[in-house]
Amino acid sequence: MADLPLPAAGQTPRRILTIAGSDSGGSAGLQADMRAFAMLGVHGCAAVTAVTVQNSLGVKGFHEIPVDVVSAQISAVVSDIGIEAAKTGMLASTGIIQAIVETWGAEGLDGSVPLVVDPVCASNVGEPLLHPSALDAMRHELIPLATLVTPNLDEVRLLVGIDVVDDESQREAARALHALGPRWALVKGGHLRKSPVSSDLLFDGTDFSQFAAARVDTRHDHGAGDTLAAAIAAALAHGYAVPAAVSFAKVWVTECIRAAYPIGRGHGPVNGMARLGGAR
Numbered sequence: 001m002a003d004l005p006l007p008a009a010g011q012t013p014r015r016i017l018t019i020a021g022s023d024s025g026g027s028a029g030l031q032a033d034m035r036a037f038a039m040l041g042v043h044g045c046a047a048v049t050a051v052t053v054q055n056s057l058g059v060k061g062f063h064e065i066p067v068d069v070v071s072a073q074i075s076a077v078v079s080d081i082g083i084e085a086a087k088t089g090m091l092a093s094t095g096i097i098q099a100i101v102e103t104w105g106a107e108g109l110d111g112s113v114p115l116v117v118d119p120v121c122a123s124n125v126g127e128p129l130l131h132p133s134a135l136d137a138m139r140h141e142l143i144p145l146a147t148l149v150t151p152n153l154d155e156v157r158l159l160v161g162i163d164v165v166d167d168e169s170q171r172e173a174a175r176a177l178h179a180l181g182p183r184w185a186l187v188k189g190g191h192l193r194k195s196p197v198s199s200d201l202l203f204d205g206t207d208f209s210q211f212a213a214a215r216v217d218t219r220h221d222h223g224a225g226d227t228l229a230a231a232i233a234a235a236l237a238h239g240y241a242v243p244a245a246v247s248f249a250k251v252w253v254t255e256c257i258r259a260a261y262p263i264g265r266g267h268g269p270v271n272g273m274a275r276l277g278g279a280r
């Protein structure tokens, strides 16, 4: 199993903040993030943005956390515990995005703490997790602060209006996303289902790098995007450069997808606990 350095007993691990929504079904959202952080030996902190009501059959609804409470959670963590990386997931609304952007600046985190923005817009079966009116704040306020932005192909379409169907359109999408202002853009190819490989394209404004893995044939892929972004953030917290962090996380999430399991009557999660092994 791919791995990061683990802390010795009693040693304070690297600390990461996820700013994300709760998934009551435990497959995606901050539950997937915290599982990845624990399995990778980093201490996960969480600023909750929304509480979703969901199970393996879908998202029944969500309740947003008041914006001042979102900001206060971030400030409470960074002013005491300190963080070496952060990631964002489901952010629900313009107000929450703006509160995060404001707090990020006010706490002096911009440029000093790597930030992975997973621009979650919808669940894996298309239920909205971000108000459409919040796309502008995502594009023009949060993404410019990102070290790395990690959209899937549906999110690419919503953010930059490009339908990725092949290598050339994937490059075009990476250029358009990078033009929004993040340091790096990763266009994930996992949703290009007719391709035998799942190929993610990383762009820093000059060079492209491709990260490919054989496609795993499973319907249990809930939480894959969160797990990838969380593993990238964990590697960044260890001081990895972005390409090395993406390379590590791609191997990590592929192992979690290979070990995915059914749950309930719908879509199961990727197995964030794959490193624990177990009988096959």
Ligand code: PLP
Pocket (backbone or CB within 6 Å): 020, 021, 022, 023, 028, 029, 030, 052, 054, 059, 089, 090, 120, 122, 123, 124, 129, 221, 222, 223, 224, 225, 226, 227
């Ligand atoms: N965050 C929350 C709270 C969610 O419910 C979901 C999907 O349902 C996601 C994030 C994104 O999940 P995935 O990693 O499957 O894209």
